[in-house]
Amino acid sequence: MARPIWSGILSFGLVSVPVSLYAATEDHTVHFRQIQRGTSDRVRNLRVNERTGEEVAFGDIVKGFETAEGEYVVVEPEELDQISPGRSKTIEITGFVDLEQVEPIFFDKTYYLGPKGKEYGKVYTLLQRALEQANRAGIAMFSMRGKEYLTAVRAENGILTAHTMHFADEVRDPHREIGNLPTGDAVVSDRELGMAEQLIEMLAVDWNPDDYHDTFEQKVHDLIAAKQSGQDVAAPEAAPKPSNVIDLMDILSRSLESAGRPADSGKAGKGGTSGAPARSTASAEPTRPAAASRSKAAAGGRSSAGGKAPAGGAKSAAGKAPAAVPEDLSALTKAELYRRAGELEIPHRSTMTRDQLQAALEEAAAVAEGTERKGAKPRRHLRAAS
Structure with missing residues (x-):
């Protein structure tokens, strides 16, 4: 205890x-002892009287507030209480x-x-x-x-x-502390903003603190083990380079591709950059779901294992031809499912898990099939979460 x-x-x-x-x-930082180079002799920090050079016992140290050079008002701990x-x-x-x-x-x-x-x-x-x-x-x-x-x-x-x-x-004003904050002169185009928002949605995850670990601490232990066994020390990782503002669209495009979104095969218009990611109908306007909508989605968007698919998926897809939905969506990645959900304009897709995306797509396909049959009731086709 x-x-x-x-x-x-x-x-x-x-x-x-x-x-x-x-x-x-609790702190898990790797702690080192101070030793003199070339020896195994420990170096200790001592409390020393700067006038006499003699060590002072901890119990003989009191708090002093300097009122003038060399003049102090001594305050005892019990006096503070x-x-x-x-x-x-x-x-x-x-x-x-x-x-x-x-x-x-x-x-x-x-x-x-x-x-x-x-x-x-x-x-x-x-x-x-x-x-x-x-x-x-x-x-x-x-x-x-x-x-x-x-x-x-x-x-x-x-x-x-x-x-x-x-x-x-005690809280500092950032506008007084930081001298190079962006001003109103920094212009971001709607296309750049839309692509950045798509990238954020593609990389959206559920918060699980167990997924994150102190990798630097592990690397310190690995370094110590390597030096102890006489092995070569691993080369340092290359630091990321600042993004070139001129190539910002290309960087965003490649970022979306690496996140799993296919790039646009066509060329951009005048002044644009080729290879930009395809903008679905849902992302023609920058997607900015309100906080209330996100909260509602988080509260009501239970996984299909709970017996309820994310609300709104079927409704938004009704009345329009959906993208081809394969019979078995379980073979697709979350990024591929997310892209299809974007084509169908399924709301709250950025807050959904992979299984919720699959359930919403299957439900959208069922609704579309029911619409083609002129009034046939859509079936609820929800796949249990794996």
């Missing part, structure tokens, strides 16, 4: 519960906010909150479930290790978490 890094009282209104704060993340005795032991929630209103830049670090004892489980569960139902986070202030924190307390996966936040005056 992990040891808490802070203990105190979590309160909202007149309700309070003793809690402990635990680190929610005395100026804010309540906050050093209390996380007091003063309001509840919708986290969607808080920009990600304000969040710093995440901690787990747990009840200090089993006897406080009911009050802890009350706050956790209330926050979950309200879909809000409690905003609080508390002090830890001589620093005051703005904190958001929220319910996540059946527990309470505390997210320390930056204060507004």
